[in-house]
Amino acid sequence: MFTITNKEKLADKVYLFEVNAPRIAKKAEPGQFVIVRQAENSERIPLTIADFDRKNNSITLVVLETGYSTSQMAKLTTGNSFLDIAGPLGHPSEIPSGETVLMVAGGLGIAPVFPIARKLKNAGNKVISIIGARNKDLLFWQDRMGKVSDELLVATDDGSLGHKGFVTDLVVDKIKNKNIDRVFAIGPGVMMNAVARVVPEEIELTVSLNALMVDGTGMCGGCRVSVGGETKFTCVDGPEFNGHKVDFEEFLMRHKIYKNEEEHICKLGKDLS
Amino acid sequence: MSKKTPEIMHKQNTSARSKNFKEVALGYTEEQAINEANRCLKCKKPLCVEGCPVRVQIPEFIKLIEDRKYVEAAYKIKETNSLPAVCGRVCPQEDQCEKTCILSKKGDPIRIGYLERFAADELEKSGEKTEEIVPSKQGKVAVIGSGPAGLTCAVDLAKLGYPVKILEAFHDTGGVLRYGIPEFRLPKHIVKNEVEYIKKLGIEIELNCVVGATVSIEDLRNEGYRAFFIGVGAGTPRFMNIPGENLNGVYSANEFLTRVNLMKAYDFPNSATPIKRGNHVAVVGGGNVAMDSARSALRLGAEKVDIIYRRSRVEMPARIEEIENAEEEGIEFHLLTNPKRIIGNKDNWVTGIECYRMELGEPDDSGRRRPVVVHGSEFIIDLDTVIIAIGNDANPLLTNRIEGLELNKWGNIVADENGKTSVPGMYAGGDIVTGAATVIEAMGAGRNSANTIAKYLDGLSE
Numbered sequence: 187m188f189t190i191t192n193k194e195k196l197a198d199k200v201y202l203f204e205v206n207a208p209r210i211a212k213k214a215e216p217g218q219f220v221i222v223r224q225a226e227n228s229e230r231i232p233l234t235i236a237d238f239d240r241k242n243n244s245i246t247l248v249v250l251e252t253g254y255s256t257s258q259m260a261k262l263t264t265g266n267s268f269l270d271i272a273g274p275l276g277h278p279s280e281i282p283s284g285e286t287v288l289m290v291a292g293g294l295g296i297a298p299v300f301p302i303a304r305k306l307k308n309a310g311n312k313v314i315s316i317i318g319a320r321n322k323d324l325l326f327w328q329d330r331m332g333k334v335s336d337e338l339l340v341a342t343d344d345g346s347l348g349h350k351g352f353v354t355d356l357v358v359d360k361i362k363n364k365n366i367d368r369v370f371a372i373g374p375g376v377m378m379n380a381v382a383r384v385v386p387e388e389i390e391l392t393v394s395l396n397a398l399m400v401d402g403t404g405m406c407g408g409c410r411v412s413v414g415g416e417t418k419f420t421c422v423d424g425p426e427f428n429g430h431k432v433d434f435e436e437f438l439m440r441h442k443i444y445k446n447e448e449e450h451i452c453k454l455g456k457d458l459s
Numbered sequence: 460m461s462k463k464t465p466e467i468m469h470k471q472n473t474s475a476r477s478k479n480f481k482e483v484a485l486g487y488t489e490e491q492a493i494n495e496a497n498r499c500l501k502c503k504k505p506l507c508v509e510g511c512p513v514r515v516q517i518p519e520f521i522k523l524i525e526d527r528k529y530v531e532a533a534y535k536i537k538e539t540n541s542l543p544a545v546c547g548r549v550c551p552q553e554d555q556c557e558k559t560c561i562l563s564k565k566g567d568p569i570r571i572g573y574l575e576r577f578a579a580d581e582l583e584k585s586g587e588k589t590e591e592i593v594p595s596k597q598g599k600v601a602v603i604g605s606g607p608a609g610l611t612c613a614v615d616l617a618k619l620g621y622p623v624k625i626l627e628a629f630h631d632t633g634g635v636l637r638y639g640i641p642e643f644r645l646p647k648h649i650v651k652n653e654v655e656y657i658k659k660l661g662i663e664i665e666l667n668c669v670v671g672a673t674v675s676i677e678d679l680r681n682e683g684y685r686a687f688f689i690g691v692g693a694g695t696p697r698f699m700n701i702p703g704e705n706l707n708g709v710y711s712a713n714e715f716l717t718r719v720n721l722m723k724a725y726d727f728p729n730s731a732t733p734i735k736r737g738n739h740v741a742v743v744g745g746g747n748v749a750m751d752s753a754r755s756a757l758r759l760g761a762e763k764v765d766i767i768y769r770r771s772r773v774e775m776p777a778r779i780e781e782i783e784n785a786e787e788e789g790i791e792f793h794l795l796t797n798p799k800r801i802i803g804n805k806d807n808w809v810t811g812i813e814c815y816r817m818e819l820g821e822p823d824d825s826g827r828r829r830p831v832v833v834h835g836s837e838f839i840i841d842l843d844t845v846i847i848a849i850g851n852d853a854n855p856l857l858t859n860r861i862e863g864l865e866l867n868k869w870g871n872i873v874a875d876e877n878g879k880t881s882v883p884g885m886y887a888g889g890d891i892v893t894g895a896a897t898v899i900e901a902m903g904a905g906r907n908s909a910n911t912i913a914k915y916l917d918g919l920s921e
């Protein structure tokens with residue numbers, strides 16, 4: 187049992203959970219994730235470690251309510267617990283030093299981007315961050331992102347805050363005007379794909395893929411993606427990959443495998459016992 | 460006079476069983492068990508025992524069944540095999556104890572597996588007595604992986620007096636017994652019972668602990684563990700490296716069976732994990748894993764299930780009983796057939812599989828005749844689901860993170876028959892050493908390692 191020591195609502199449909207998980211808190215690094223099973227009949231779902239506190243034995247998860255499992259999680263409160271959490275899984279992010287790095291976060295992607303940006307900053311890189319969402323009510327952690335960025339830019343589709351338009355507009359602009367060495371892009375698949383289209387091959391691009399998973403340890407192969415023509419397992423070979431080489435078309439279509447089943451279980455709206 | 464022919468095992472009828480996940484084989488009645496036990500010659504030099512990897516005292520336990528001492532019979536088996544309810548059901552007896560039984564020359568060996576299962580089930584009914592064992596010896600042991608190898612090693616060490624803890628990556632114990640072998644062949648209450656027994660012995664089990672990620676071997680050393688047993692199984696699925704393998708609707712057997720068994724996807728939406736219920740499913744492979752996948756797909760509601768296997772029927776590594784069960788249930792076998800590519804539509808969904816016909820050529824390293832492609836023989840099977848069951852490789856997640864641990868070229872741990880590896884105090888056994896093998900061999904390896912670990916620890920404290 188992994189007890190929730192703090193729950194907060196960060197934005198529309200976005201919740202933060204601080205969870206007691208001593209072993210994972212000791213080991214976690216930016217870029218890694220955990221597999222969470224909420225209760226006896228729940229799915230195992232992957233969630234990024236958005237923060238960790240080694241002294242307090244806790245990790246922070248940020249959950250966007252998108253379907254059945256995440257909406258069940260949204261109902262939990264401080265004092266409740268998750269039945270199972272396994273991790274930290276996947277490779278930690280590769281952290282350079284002395285570079286100018288552009289961080290691009292779409293929607294919930296702000297959560298995984300934050301600890302990477304902080305580590306980049308601490309390692310002596312210049313960090314420029316672009317965060318975006320459909321509207322300002324979906325944005326969160328501007329304060330935290332501000333603290334770890336030399337420059338923070340905001341984009342909303344409806345223009346309710348910052349630039350009106352997509353994050354990619356700002357990416358194009360930054361790449362044109364600054365010497366960017368490297369780009370991290372984390373968010374919905376469509377957004378990462380869009381960023382990959384506008385970042386030139388010469389600039390390193392890292393994306394973190396949110397493939398469908400079961401075990402998260404390399405034993406099922408359900409999370410496979412094509413990268414540079416080779417099949418990789420996202421959970422153990424990633425989750426970060428070279429964004430120029432990912433076959434996004436396949437990736438996005440593999441996301442729809444259980445679309446009908448997801449809609450079915452959501453409509454039933456059963457509660458987990 | 461005792462009967463000459465073996466007692467047959469009653470099964471659920473085929474039309475009912477191919478729609479449910481309940482156990483297919485119903486077990487012997489008392490009368491059947493006694494009749495079968497009667498047939499055994501109780502040989503002075505029992506050849507059957509030679510065929511059993513853990514040397515179960517077969518004539519002795521069969522005699523006890525004959526004398527209606529069923530629980531005693533189970534304890535007799537347990538002296539050498541701690542999981543008789545499992546082994547009675549899943550051992551490939553035709554290659555082991557029943558192969559060497561003296562009566563097999565005439566074609567009718569004693570059904571040792573069925574008797575073993577009978578005794579174990581009687582023990583379960585009567586409730587097994589267990590008492591907590593308080594460790595009497597020095598030297599904590601960490602057993603990594605809770606499959607048959609790890610479970611056996613842990614129990615034996617506890618019985619020898621050592622403090623033991625099992626660390627398991629998944630949220631549940633049992634390894635392949637839990638997530639691989641389906642309910643209709645090995646009911647999960649049996650695995651649960653075994654684990655309850657282990658807990659009652661006082662063995663601690665930590666779930667959700669991916670050793671190599673959640674903790675390192677160094678961390679465990681710092682926590683006071685003096686010796687290690689690695690029983691992490693052969694955990695990463697092989698693909699064929701043919702076009703179309705990443706189409707939607709193409710599964711590895713590991714993923715398919717894990718969704719069905721561990722995550723109970725057959726009970727969706729009561730269980731939240733989904734699975735694609737294909738109408739026409741093809742399974743590539745000819746082992747137990749392929750049979751289990753095919754029969755699970757049928758039970759999920761497929762109208763047609765095919766097995767695609769590149770060699771001929773006699774080379775199929777699956778247990779004969781399960782091949783027969785699969786055939787009875789209406790699964791179609793495409794033998795001497797091998798996939799060339801998997802075909803999909805524009806939305807990335809699988810629609811067919813193109814195969815070659817094969818013929819058998821010269822024997823290969825394994826001694827089996829090598830299948831070779833018949834050129835120009837390609838044909839297409841229309842379908843909506845493909846399950847690839849062509850074997851597993853060693854999962855490097857833990858093994859690559861242990862300094863000095865010798866691996867062979869396939870990534871399996873190099874260990875001798877006593878489980879000793881290249882790292883002092885570290886032992887290994889089961890599929891991670893041998894590659895995919897059997898439950899009983901994994902258990903045998905767990906037992907041998909337990910004995911070596913005991914010697915090692917005694918040496919340390921001297």
Ligand SMILES: Cc1cc2nc3c(=O)[nH]c(=O)nc-3n(C[C@H](O)[C@H](O)[C@H](O)COP(=O)(O)OP(=O)(O)OC[C@H]3O[C@@H](n4cnc5c(N)ncnc54)[C@H](O)[C@@H]3O)c2cc1C
Nearest residue numbers: 219231232233234248249250252253254255256396397448
């Ligand atoms: C490495 C990794 C890290 C992740 N980190 C986070 C995180 O920190 N916070 C968070 O909220 N989510 C994260 N995700 C995504 C999260 O796992 C999914 O949102 C979740 O599994 C959806 O479950 P559901 O039952 O609520 O939705 P479903 O009913 O399963 O799906 C609803 C919608 O979400 C999409 N979806 C399903 N699974 C995923 C998935 N794995 N990734 C993205 N979209 C998915 C579906 O296509 C569908 O459109 C991460 C995924 C990965 C692989």
Ligand SMILES: Cc1cc2nc3c(=O)[nH]c(=O)nc-3n(C[C@H](O)[C@H](O)[C@H](O)COP(=O)(O)OP(=O)(O)OC[C@H]3O[C@@H](n4cnc5c(N)ncnc54)[C@H](O)[C@@H]3O)c2cc1C
Nearest residue numbers: 604606607608628634635639670692889890896897898901
């Ligand atoms: C579908 C299927 C059907 C089979 N049918 C038969 C049959 O009928 N008869 C037969 O004799 N054999 C059968 N086998 C083979 C048999 O199940 C295996 O040989 C046996 O289970 C191997 O045991 P093991 O203990 O070595 O590994 P496993 O059973 O694989 O257990 C390994 C355990 O270690 C855990 N683990 C892995 N990595 C880590 C880590 N880093 N940290 C912590 N834990 C970890 C895993 O989660 C797992 O629980 C079958 C196998 C499959 C897949």
Ligand code: SF4
Nearest residue numbers: 511515546550555556
């Ligand atoms: S353990 Fe397996 S091989 Fe040994 S006697 Fe029992 S069924 Fe036969």
Ligand code: SF4
Nearest residue numbers: 499500502507560561
């Ligand atoms: S060899 Fe066959 S007949 Fe003889 S003791 Fe063993 S099981 Fe009985």
Ligand code: FES
Nearest residue numbers: 402404406407421
């Ligand atoms: S989630 Fe199973 S291999 Fe990656």
